Amino acid sequence: MSLAVRTITTEEHRRFNAAQPSVSFLQTPAWGLVKSEWKAESVGWFDDNDPEGDPVGAGLVLYRQLPRVKKYLAYLPEGPTIDWLGGNLHTWLIPLAAHLRAAGAFGIRIGPPVVARRWGADTVKRAIADERITRLSEAVPDEVQHATTGLRQELRDLGWHPPSEDEGFAAGQPRFVFQLPVEGETPASLLAGMNQLWRRNIKKAEKLGVTVSQGTRDDLAAFHAVYVETAERDHFTARPLSYFETMWDALLAEDPDRIRLYLAHHEGDLVAATTWVRVGRHAWYSYGASSTAKREVRGSNAIQWQMICDALDAGASVYDLRGITEGLEGDDPHLGLIQFKVGTGGQAVEYLGEWDLPLNGLLYKAFDVYMKRR
Numbered sequence: 500m501s502l503a504v505r506t507i508t509t510e511e512h513r514r515f516n517a518a519q520p521s522v523s524f525l526q527t528p529a530w531g532l533v534k535s536e537w538k539a540e541s542v543g544w545f546d547d548n549d550p551e552g553d554p555v556g557a558g559l560v561l562y563r564q565l566p567r568v569k570k571y572l573a574y575l576p577e578g579p580t581i582d583w584l585g586g587n588l589h590t591w592l593i594p595l596a597a598h599l600r601a602a603g604a605f606g607i608r609i610g611p612p613v614v615a616r617r618w619g620a621d622t623v624k625r626a627i628a629d630e631r632i633t634r635l636s637e638a639v640p641d642e643v644q645h646a647t648t649g650l651r652q653e654l655r656d657l658g659w660h661p662p663s664e665d666e667g668f669a670a671g672q673p674r675f676v677f678q679l680p681v682e683g684e685t686p687a688s689l690l691a692g693m694n695q696l697w698r699r700n701i702k703k704a705e706k707l708g709v710t711v712s713q714g715t716r717d718d719l720a721a722f723h724a725v726y727v728e729t730a731e732r733d734h735f736t737a738r739p740l741s742y743f744e745t746m747w748d749a750l751l752a753e754d755p756d757r758i759r760l761y762l763a764h765h766e767g768d769l770v771a772a773t774t775w776v777r778v779g780r781h782a783w784y785s786y787g788a789s790s791t792a793k794r795e796v797r798g799s800n801a802i803q804w805q806m807i808c809d810a811l812d813a814g815a816s817v818y819d820l821r822g823i824t825e826g827l828e829g830d831d832p833h834l835g836l837i838q839f840k841v842g843t844g845g846q847a848v849e850y851l852g853e854w855d856l857p858l859n860g861l862l863y864k865a866f867d868v869y870m871k872r873r
Contacts, residue, residue, distance in 0.1 A: 501590065502546060502547065502555070502556075502590050502591060503544070503594055504543070504594040504595050505543065507542060507557065509528040511553075512528045512543070512559070513527075513753065514553075515557040515580070516557065520780050521778055523612055524777075525578065526580055527559065527778060528559060529753035529757065530559060530750075532745065533746045533750070534561055537563050538571070540562065540602070543557045556579060558580060559575065559578060559579075560574070562574075562603075565862060565865060571602070572605065572608065572863075573606070574607075574608045576610050576671065577610045577612050577672055578612065579595070583613045588650065589653070592657055600858050605858050605859035605862035606855060606863040608662070608853055609856075610672050611852075613644070613650060614848055614850060614851075615849045616642065616644065616848075616849040617848050617849070618635065618638060618640050619641045620694075620841050620844050622639070623841050627841075632827055634825040634826060635827060635849075657856075658856055659855065661852055662854075671853050673821065673822030674851075675822065675823050676821055677819075677822075677845055677847055678818065679807065679844065680817050680846070682780075686811065689807060692843075693844045694841070694842045694844065697843060704801035708765060709763055709770065709797070709798050710764050711762070711802050712761070712762055714761070714772070716744065719744055721762070722760060722762070726786065726788035746758065756813070757776060757778070758774060759775040759776075761805060765793055765798060768793060770789065770792075771799045771802045772788050773786065773787045773803075775809070775810075780814060780815050781819060782819065783818075783819040784820050787799070806818070824836075
């Protein structure tokens with residue numbers, strides 16, 4: 500099969516995504532509107548034998564301009580959506596590179612949405628308890644996708660390479676995430692799969708009268724106030740309220756149930772708030788916040804439980820708690836996050852990670868230096 504890549508309309512891209520079981524929300528046309536500091540383009544792959552037919556693959560390209568030079572890094576976060584494991588990867592990526600080079604790209608970054616390994620909750624817990632294991636990848640996985648070995652080699656043969664960990668732009672999408680499969684489950688079975696602490700906290704929140712409801716756009720300001728409080732407490736940089744308003748408007752315009760806002764209250768006080776995103780059968784916990792006061796009422800557990808149950812009701816096959824890091828040592832600053840997510844009874848998942856193709860080595864290096872200094 501010979502393929503060609505060309506720009507497609509937003510509507511063509513939406514139709515393609517709607518026909519897939521799931522697509523990363525970072526590969527929806529709406530996400531291009533959220534990332535307003537980037538220029539966005541939807542691209543499609545077309546079979547040369549049926550050039551007027553529907554696209555057989557699609558991707559959202561985000562272009563970041565190098566200062567004072569009309570050249571761009573082309574970034575396809577968690578994409579593109581193509582037949583990654585079907586063989587003949589060159590038929591997909593060579594026309595992509597040609598299209599993006601013509602559009603002014605000096606380099607390309609992609610994030611193949613291909614799972615390489617999985618570790619079940621019990622395996623992760625044993626690894627945390629084993630002092631000989633310092634990183635998740637040192638633990639024997641419960642599942643290995645052997646096809647990814649060949650895929651990695653194909654990418655290297657085509658000139659692609661993973662970004663080094665010390666590159667300034669390496670802070671892209673996480674290679675390791677934590678997911679809770681919900682297909683075929685019931686609320687009772689999901690609750691039974693959680694650890695004792697999660698079950699106890701969910702019941703405690705219910706007993707103390709924590710209520711979880713869905714909010715509207717008008718409630719984003721309340722969410723944002725708690726989110727800023729969380730950012731100050733946990734030492735990360737908060738996004739402005741306008742970012743969430745743009746995200747809300749763009750995602751809802753694409754699908755009336757693409758994004759939800761959840762609010763957990765206790766005696767009238769907002770104690771936790773989260774955003775939930777779904778594309779097809781994949782639901783994500785995307786942003787979360789909790790108040791410093793009243794942490795003992797366990798609003799965070801209550802709101803997660805409601806989102807998990809709603810993902811099940813919406814027909815999702817997986818509830819995605821997003822990124823984790825590999826460190827499992829007792830003094831690792833991110834260990835608590837893994838332990839919190841492991842309590843759901845899900846699994847740690849390693850994706851193939853992000854890969855770069857420099858099209859102009861000098862400009863690619865200059866961009867990396869620029870991103871490190873920002």
